Amino acid sequence: MRKSSIFAISIFLLALCLTACDSGDIEEHGYSTASGGLTLRFRAQLSSQNDWEETGYGIVLAGFSDQSSYAVLQRPIPLASMNGEEMEMVVSNVSNSITTMELAVTNTLRKRIVTFRTVSLEAYKGRVDTIDIDLGRIDVGLSGFMQQGIFNQACIQCHGGNGRKAGTLDLTDGMALQQLIDVPSSQKPGYTRIVSGDAEGSLLRMILHEGGENLLNYNHTEVLSSQFKESLEDIKNLIDEWINSL
Ligand code: HEC
Numbered sequence: 001m002r003k004s005s006i007f008a009i010s011i012f013l014l015a016l017c018l019t020a021c022d023s024g025d026i027e028e029h030g031y032s033t034a035s036g037g038l039t040l041r042f043r044a045q046l047s048s049q050n051d052w053e054e055t056g057y058g059i060v061l062a063g064f065s066d067q068s069s070y071a072v073l074q075r076p077i078p079l080a081s082m083n084g085e086e087m088e089m090v091v092s093n094v095s096n097s098i099t100t101m102e103l104a105v106t107n108t109l110r111k112r113i114v115t116f117r118t119v120s121l122e123a124y125k126g127r128v129d130t131i132d133i134d135l136g137r138i139d140v141g142l143s144g145f146m147q148q149g150i151f152n153q154a155c156i157q158c159h160g161g162n163g164r165k166a167g168t169l170d171l172t173d174g175m176a177l178q179q180l181i182d183v184p185s186s187q188k189p190g191y192t193r194i195v196s197g198d199a200e201g202s203l204l205r206m207i208l209h210e211g212g213e214n215l216l217n218y219n220h221t222e223v224l225s226s227q228f229k230e231s232l233e234d235i236k237n238l239i240d241e242w243i244n245s246l
Contacts, residue, residue, distance in 0.1 A: 048141035063098035114149030196246035
């Protein structure tokens, strides 16, 4: 009789302990997730001719808060994985302060220069499972940077978008390179839109820089500064890098 009641009591205590431990576990789990932040698994097929190696800039997956153009966290993408094959990268501990994750070009100070893709994290708030994000196929070389970062952002509204082709120049995807590289200017006799390997000799560069105000009927010198307020010098450097790499 005594033995069995001791047994019953120990079973009861054991059960109590197990439930207590169990609920403790759940609480702890919830807590660590809140402080650890989101876990994101990115997939992408990235291609580049290793253009970035010597430039002082890098292709990264970076988290930004609304207030700043400096990345709160960033993970460099290894050059070896920019070979056009499917790659996967897991980024964990993405804290609440981060509102977007971006596939971007940043400089050595982690400042955002241009963005290839943006993923808003608003919809994922509070998720504890691993979130899969497919970024698709992206050219992250200098030509891809020019198309997605510069032409699509700052030029196609006049050059090719909405059916308008100012200066008979189409800068939309698939058209830009063939219309620019070693093609004579339609507006300025004796000039070439882009002279491959020669940034300074290229009309495109001249019109975007100080001194190029009167080369064409439309002054392009404010086009970049109005779009890229904080990264203007970096953008100009990268345009030179691109032309010189052609
Ligand atoms: C607000 C409209 C507008 C925007 C934005 C614009 N352009 Fe233009 N662009 C023009 C016009 C208009 C001409 C033709 C000027 C002329 O007739 O002399 C031109 C001409 C050119 C030419 C010379 C073409 C030739 O054959 O001579 C180049 C190169 C050029 N733009 C590049 C750019 C680039 C690069 C951007 C973006 C960074 C850009 N433009 C943004 C309006 C624009």
